[in-house]
Amino acid sequence: MTLTTRSAAEILADLSARRLSAEDLMRATLARIEAVNPSLNAIVDLRDADDLLAEARAMDAGPVGGPLHGLPIAVKDLVNVAGIRSSQGSPIFADHVPDSDDLIAARMRAAGAILIGKTNTPEFGLGSHTFNPVHGATGNPYDPARTCGGSSGGAAVALATGMVALADGSDMMGSLRNPAAWNNVYGFRPSWGLVPSEPVADGFLHQLATLGPMARSPADLALLLDVIAGPDARVPHRVPHEPVSPLEPADPSGLRIGWLADWGGAFPMEEGILDLCGDALAVLADLGCHVEPVAPPFDAETMWEAWVTLRNWQVGASLGLLAARQADLKDSAQWELERGLALSAMDVHRASVTRSEWFRACAALFGRYDALILPSAQVWPFDVNRPWPTEIAGQAMDTYHRWMQVVVPVSLLGLPSLAVPAGFGAAGLPMGLQIFGPRGSDARVLALGAAYHEATRWPQTRPAMPNG
Numbered sequence: 001m002t003l004t005t006r007s008a009a010e011i012l013a014d015l016s017a018r019r020l021s022a023e024d025l026m027r028a029t030l031a032r033i034e035a036v037n038p039s040l041n042a043i044v045d046l047r048d049a050d051d052l053l054a055e056a057r058a059m060d061a062g063p064v065g066g067p068l069h070g071l072p073i074a075v076k077d078l079v080n081v082a083g084i085r086s087s088q089g090s091p092i093f094a095d096h097v098p099d100s101d102d103l104i105a106a107r108m109r110a111a112g113a114i115l116i117g118k119t120n121t122p123e124f125g126l127g128s129h130t131f132n133p134v135h136g137a138t139g140n141p142y143d144p145a146r147t148c149g150g151s152s153g154g155a156a157v158a159l160a161t162g163m164v165a166l167a168d169g170s171d172m173m174g175s176l177r178n179p180a181a182w183n184n185v186y187g188f189r190p191s192w193g194l195v196p197s198e199p200v201a202d203g204f205l206h207q208l209a210t211l212g213p214m215a216r217s218p219a220d221l222a223l224l225l226d227v228i229a230g231p232d233a234r235v236p237h238r239v240p241h242e243p244v245s246p247l248e249p250a251d252p253s254g255l256r257i258g259w260l261a262d263w264g265g266a267f268p269m270e271e272g273i274l275d276l277c278g279d280a281l282a283v284l285a286d287l288g289c290h291v292e293p294v295a296p297p298f299d300a301e302t303m304w305e306a307w308v309t310l311r312n313w314q315v316g317a318s319l320g321l322l323a324a325r326q327a328d329l330k331d332s333a334q335w336e337l338e339r340g341l342a343l344s345a346m347d348v349h350r351a352s353v354t355r356s357e358w359f360r361a362c363a364a365l366f367g368r369y370d371a372l373i374l375p376s377a378q379v380w381p382f383d384v385n386r387p388w389p390t391e392i393a394g395q396a397m398d399t400y401h402r403w404m405q406v407v408v409p410v411s412l413l414g415l416p417s418l419a420v421p422a423g424f425g426a427a428g429l430p431m432g433l434q435i436f437g438p439r440g441s442d443a444r445v446l447a448l449g450a451a452y453h454e455a456t457r458w459p460q461t462r463p464a465m466p467n468g
Contacts, residue, residue, distance in 0.1 A: 004032045005463060008071065008165035008220040009246070015070040022056035022070030026114065029072045033163050039144055042157035043074045043164075044135045045085045046117035055114050067227060068166075069112035076155055076168055077118040077135075078125050081105045084115065089123040089132030092328055102198050104168055104211050104228050111227045119154030119167060124319070126332045128178040128377075128404050129388060130154055133330075137384050140182060141464030142429055146381040149179035155214050156183035160464040165215070166224045172209035173311065174376070174407035180214060180419035181376035181432025184459050187214045188221045188446065190229065191439045192414025194241055199234035206314040207237075207414055216459040218418065218449040222247035225442075242443070249454055250447035253288035257281075258369040260409075261293060266300035267406045268392040270379045272425045277375050280422035280433050283455050294372070297365055298358050300405070306354035307408045308339075308399070313348050316340010332400045359413050366438045371448060376419050376432035378406050410434060416442040418449040421458035430458075 003011070003025065014020035030049050037043050052072070059070045080086045080098040082105075087093045101109060109115055123132040130153030131137035138153045140146040141160050148157045152169030156179035159167050169176040171189040180187030195211045197203070213224035222245040231238035259281055262269050285291045315336040319329070323341070326334055365372060379389050389403045390396065397403045410417045417436035424430055435452075437445045 002162065003028045004162040004165070006165070007217055008215060008223055011165055012068065012071060012223070016064050022059040022114070023053060025070060026052055026056040026072055029116070029163065032161070036161045036163060040139045040141060040157050040161065041136055042120055042138050042148070042154040042161070044077060044118050044120050044154065047084065052114065052116055059112070059114070064112070066110060066112035067223065068108060071113050071166065072116045072164060073108055073113045073166055073168070074117045074119045074155070074158055074164055075105050075108070075115055076152055076170060077121045078151070078170060079105050079168065081115050081118070084118060086118070087134045088125070089121050089134050090329075091133055092322065092325060094134050103196060103232060107228050108168070119152070119158055121151045121154060123330050124333055125151035125170065125172070125175060126315070126330070126336065127151065127388060127400060128174055130179075131384070139384055140381050140429070142184070143381065145384055146429070147182070147384050149182040149377070149381065151175040152187065152214060153179045156180055156185055156187070159183070159185045159214055159216055160459070162463070162465070166220060167214040168211060168224070168228065169214045170209060170211045171411070173401060173411055174404045176212050176214060177376045177407055177417060177419035177432070177434055178404060181421070182381045182430055184421045184430040184462060184464060185214060185216055186218055186221055186421070186449070186453075186459070187419040188212050188225065189410065189417040189419075190225065190442050191239065191416045193237040193239040194442060195225075195229050196232040196235040196238070199232060202317065203234075203236050206317070208310060208314050208411060210414070218446050218453050219245070219247045222446055244443045244446055247446055247450050249450035250444065252284065252448060252451050255289045255370045255448065256368065257284055257289045257291045258294040258365065258372045259291055260296075260372060260374045263300050263406075264296035266296060267378055268395040269375065270392060273375055273378070273380070273431055276422050276425055276431050277433055280420070281373065283452060287451060287455060294365070294369075298361050302354055303358055303408060303412060304405060306351040307412050309343065309347055309351035310355065310412070312336055312339040313343055316343070335400070355412050358409070362409075362413060362415075363438065371435050371437050371445065373436075374406055374409065374434045376406070376434050378403055380425060380427065380429050380431065407434070410436050413439070415439060416445050418445050420449055420452055421456070423458060424462060
């Protein structure tokens with residue numbers, strides 16, 4: 001195991017005790033990026049090496065300043081970071097260099113992280129495939145000719161290949177969970193509101209997207225979650241946060257786990273995915289969990305119609321300021337904007353009624369089960385030059401994101417969901433599971449994930465190590 005593939009907890013412990021210097025870690029990080037990144041394109045707008053080394057030396061010369069002291073982190077390119085180009089993958093913002101940090105970047109910086117650059121993302125984060133006209137596409141480290149997923153694709157690849165030890169991501173429609181699955185790492189979508197959104201524009205209405213941590217173990221996820229979670233006085237839906245790190249694995253004995261599989265056939269799956277997920281479920285059963293199949297608890301199409309309406313509403317609102325430059329937006333962004341602008345208040349109300357009905361049905365499920373599980377994706381990583389899958393197992397996809405419908409049950413309700421690696425398919429490509437619970441059960445979900453990790457350790461057992 002090399003320095004840059006060790007756990008974040010181990011690296012930070014050595015930094016804090018001065019057994020490891022921030023300068024030596026930065027040199028190792030930059031060397032790893034130089035060796036790996038050219039073939040994958042995960043980290044973009046990397047800061048000048050001399051400036052980064054000078055900042056690391058300053059860390060070494062001063063006091064230990066927070067739980068992330070001296071740790072290099074590349075921030076997702078949907079987040080503004082002072083002094084680093086923050087394009088959101090869009091030509092409209094190709095020259096945008098902010099003069100201040102967004103909240104999540106400010107919290108990581110205040111915790112002692114050295115912000116080294118950005119991780120690549122789709123334009124405006126739309127679509128679970130990381131490519132854009134500013135930085136190009138990011139390849140999968142297990143096969144660079146295939147997609148790494150998205151929208152936190154650059155973050156997942158950087159983690160999988162040891163370019164960073166921790167990464168931030170965001171998730172509206174699987175943007176943490178999909179790339180975690182396809183890169184053999186972990187991603188955690190926290191209960192909605194636990195990690196505050198940026199305090200700009202509307203803070204009351206939209207409850208679909210959230211920020212969250214990514215890492216190579218649940219214990220490292222917990223470490224970063226403690227830094228980025230917790231109330232901000234400027235955000236109305238303030239959710240208190242109790243520290244979850246150091247994370248202790250749960251005792252899985254007797255836990256009741258519900259397996260939703262393909263939702264009774266409503267979510268078409270490529271061959272091999274459900275079989276591989278079954279192998280992962282067997283690990284939980286071996287740990288003492290009671291795993292049983294669950295019949296579809298809600299109509300999938302009704303849920304989808306509500307999701308698309310609420311997503312169009314939120315994405316259309318966020319893109320509304322760019323309406324004058326609609327022709328400069330990619331086709332999926334134009335579609336979201338047009339549909340969002342065409343919605344009525346009653347359209348949104350009806351969709352929220354459906355969301356409320358699914359919330360009540362889900363509450364009944366959690367009266368019977370400690371956690372529920374779905375696959376993290378419906379397809380294997382596809383050709384990196386393909387915009388999105390147009391069919392799955394012979395079933396046509398009617399939108400650019402229908403192929404990720406399996407993440408909607410969690411996203412619609414803002415539930416805490418841990419994406420865990422499930423192993424590798426016949427072609428040597430990774431896949432994953434979503435383990436989720438009721439709102440507020442973040443610590444319990446992470447603890448269950450930690451027990452699973454101790455039994456599997458997929459990121460450490462099958463690491464992605466292209467170019468050495």
